[in-house]
Amino acid sequence: xxxxxxxxxxxxxxxxxxxxxxxxxxxxxxxxxxxxxxxxxxxxxxxxxxxxxxxxxxxxxxxxxxxxxxxxxxxxxxxxxxxxxxxxxxxxxxxxxxxxxxxxxxxxxxxxxxxxxxxxxxxxxxxxxxxxxxxxxxxxxxxxxxxxxxxxxxxxxxxxxxxxxxxxxxxxxxxxxxxxxxxxxxxxxxxxxxxxxxxxxxxxxxxxxxxxxxxxxxxxxxxxxxxxxxxxxxxxxxxxxxxxxxxxxxxxxxxxxxxxxxxxxxxxxxxxxxxxxxxxxxxxxxxxxx
Amino acid sequence: xxxxxxxxxxxxxxxxxxxxxxxxxxxxxxxxxxxxxxxxxxxxxxxxxxxxxxxxxxxxxxxxxxxxxxxxxxxxxxxxxxxxxxxxxxxxxxxxxxxxxxxxxxxxxxxxxxxxxxxxxxxxxxxxxxxxxxxxxxxxxxxxxxxxxxxxxxxxxxxxxxxxxxxxxxxxxxxxxxxxxxxxxxxxxxxxxxxxxxxxxxxxxxxxxxxxxxxxxxxxxxxxxxxxxxxxxxxxxxxxxxxxxxxxxxxxxxxxxxxxxxxxxxxxxxxxxxxxxxxxxxxxxxxxxxxxxxxxxxxxxxxxxxxxxxxxxxxxxxxxxxxxxxxxxxxxxxxxxxxxxxxxxxxx
Numbered sequence: 001x002x003x004x005x006x007x008x009x010x011x012x013x014x015x016x017x018x019x020x021x022x023x024x025x026x027x028x029x030x031x032x033x034x035x036x037x038x039x040x041x042x043x044x045x046x047x048x049x050x051x052x053x054x055x056x057x058x059x060x061x062x063x064x065x066x067x068x069x070x071x072x073x074x075x076x077x078x079x080x081x082x083x084x085x086x087x088x089x090x091x092x093x094x095x096x097x098x099x100x101x102x103x104x105x106x107x108x109x110x111x112x113x114x115x116x117x118x119x120x121x122x123x124x125x126x127x128x129x130x131x132x133x134x135x136x137x138x139x140x141x142x143x144x145x146x147x148x149x150x151x152x153x154x155x156x157x158x159x160x161x162x163x164x165x166x167x168x169x170x171x172x173x174x175x176x177x178x179x180x181x182x183x184x185x186x187x188x189x190x191x192x193x194x195x196x197x198x199x200x201x202x203x204x205x206x207x208x209x210x211x212x213x214x215x216x217x218x219x220x221x222x223x224x225x226x227x228x229x230x231x232x233x234x235x236x237x238x239x240x241x242x243x244x245x246x247x248x249x250x251x252x253x254x255x256x257x258x259x260x261x262x263x264x265x266x267x268x269x270x271x272x273x274x275x276x277x278x279x280x281x282x283x284x285x286x287x288x289x290x
Numbered sequence: 291x292x293x294x295x296x297x298x299x300x301x302x303x304x305x306x307x308x309x310x311x312x313x314x315x316x317x318x319x320x321x322x323x324x325x326x327x328x329x330x331x332x333x334x335x336x337x338x339x340x341x342x343x344x345x346x347x348x349x350x351x352x353x354x355x356x357x358x359x360x361x362x363x364x365x366x367x368x369x370x371x372x373x374x375x376x377x378x379x380x381x382x383x384x385x386x387x388x389x390x391x392x393x394x395x396x397x398x399x400x401x402x403x404x405x406x407x408x409x410x411x412x413x414x415x416x417x418x419x420x421x422x423x424x425x426x427x428x429x430x431x432x433x434x435x436x437x438x439x440x441x442x443x444x445x446x447x448x449x450x451x452x453x454x455x456x457x458x459x460x461x462x463x464x465x466x467x468x469x470x471x472x473x474x475x476x477x478x479x480x481x482x483x484x485x486x487x488x489x490x491x492x493x494x495x496x497x498x499x500x501x502x503x504x505x506x507x508x509x510x511x512x513x514x515x516x517x518x519x520x521x522x523x524x525x526x527x528x529x530x531x532x533x534x535x536x537x538x539x540x541x542x543x544x545x546x547x548x549x550x551x552x553x554x555x556x557x558x559x560x561x562x563x564x565x566x567x568x569x570x571x572x573x574x575x576x577x578x579x580x581x582x583x584x585x586x587x588x589x590x591x592x593x594x595x596x597x598x599x600x601x602x603x604x605x606x607x608x609x610x611x612x613x614x615x616x617x618x619x620x621x622x623x624x625x626x627x628x629x630x631x632x633x634x635x636x637x638x
Contacts, residue, residue: 035409083596090603092408093342097554098599100547105592112585219543223420226413261428268417268424275406275414 002134016148019244022228024199030235040222046201047208072201322572337559345415353526357384392523400515423541438537557605
């Protein structure tokens with residue numbers, strides 16, 4: 001029983017960052033209809049920004065997180081402006097392949113710059129974990145959960161309470177009509193991609209110090225993000241949050257009770273199962289695109 | 291004109307081992323040839339039915355593992371205390387089984403994944419390939435996991451009236467790959483020009499219209515997936531017996547991407563496209579090796595993929611064909627079947 005409780009606690013920590021990844025991708029995929037293979041690279045990028053700020057520049061750990069979010073925002077905006085805007089109106093396969101090309105180029109760039117050796121980030125938290133009865137959790141992971149929760153709430157408010165968010169939701173529903181109503185769709189696309197990318201970078205910056213940082217770390221993160229988006233339904237933010245926690249639970253239980261080698265298979269199995277049995281996602285109301 | 295080009299191309303390819311003595315280049319040509327077969331099989335799905343499978347390496351890898359395990363033998367425990375024991379068989383049986391098993395996997399994947407289209411189809415196929423990779427990595431008793439299957443025997447051809455011919459040298463393997471590639475090419479050409487091929491393309495152009503004239507979408511797509519997977523399995527088998535060592539890295543996503551790049555750059559929906567694109571991208575690393583670090587090569591690879599999509603979105607072969615050939619044809623680069631077949635007969 002205590003083992004199960006421990007899995008639940010781990011699930012909460014992991015689920016928070018997965019939710020961030022999922023929200024970022026569901027915004028991009030849902031609003032722009034771009035199958036964004038650079039999402040994993042942005043996750044890696046966020047982790048490396050953390051590494052640079054904390055380890056190489058020697059600055060404060062807590063300062064590194066906003067820097068990573070901002071850097072992710074800028075890189076996302078740059079990708080949208082240079083690669084996606086000229087391809088507006090192309091079919092979905094073309095943009096998908098361009099995103100794959102960008103992913104390969106950027107990941108190899110990371111390998112070139114930082115090498116393949118895994119890096120770790122020193123944190124200001126005490127080594128000893130917080131012990132609560134049968135379960136224990138490190139202070140770093142608690143911080144990750146709190147930061148992820150904060151970012152999720154901020155994103156939720158941004159989408160639901162601001163005029164930018166309203167314009168984004170309108171574009172998601174019908175970009176032609178939104179455009180007729182005076183929404184600057186180009187600007188919405190760039191903002192969406194930048195916001196989604198900054199969330200991926202934030203997830204990487206949060207999980208990077210928990211594990212280690214290496215150039216290919218984003219590959220699995222990208223697929224997990226797709227699993228979460230499919231689970232929660234396209235463009236559905238609450239769905240992405242719940243999907244993130246479901247995926248984390250499936251991984252924890254899979255690793256704990258089946259075999260740790262199959263931890264990363266859970267995301268893929270979820271994708272296959274959901275698309276076969278409930279292709280609109282678990283909570284979707286909107287009709288599926290594609 | 292077209293027939294002359296085809297014959298000259300095949301003759302040129304057949305003559306390569308006679309004058310090329312550099313084993314490194316010959317090796318690059320053999321592995322390129324194997325990947326070209328894979329790319330041709332991918333083109334059958336991507337170019338002629340419009341379905342982008344990003345899990346195509348799974349069939350290649352399954353073919354490689356099936357062929358390797360058939361010729362090496364195995365002894366694994368199953369749930370319930372049973373043991374599955376298999377004595378080594380000749381590699382040629384591995385080749386046949388690789389085609390059959392990969393085709394069967396293509397059938398199941400097709401059956402399940404053609405319920406969804408577009409981006410969702412792509413994601414299901416990626417997931418399938420990753421699950422297969424994780425099984426190959428974790429089922430150590432069968433696959434040796436990351437330790438790899440080693441000492442895979444070379445292909446041995448039973449010759450009538452003679453003893454077996456074991457293909458050990460690079461030159462022999464080169465001709466083996468060339469012959470299999472030609473057979474795959476002719477098979478795909480034949481298929482594409484048949485009634486079935488028209489059904490596939492009709493479906494790609496306008497699915498609703500295709501359904502309305504009585505084309506069974508799921509059946510057509512599934513058959514295409516089976517044939518495509520079977521050819522990829524054959525390529526995987528060639529790979530296993532040529533390289534003689536297989537590990538789960540064969541399932542790496544980058545290998546699928548390599549095939550996709552070959553198809554897209556050469557021209558999807560063109561029979562010659564994957565061959566041209568495959569030769570370029572298969573040999574590009576060889577050309578870049580002296581001038582670039584490996585990481586920089588991959589950056590260039592990604593950059594070239596993006597550049598092709600921006601500059602030549604239809605691919606090299608269709609663009610050239612449009613420039614030099616007939617105008618206005620929907621599928622300008624499909625060599626007429628009769629011509630291709632004559633070409634093959636004259637070669638034989």
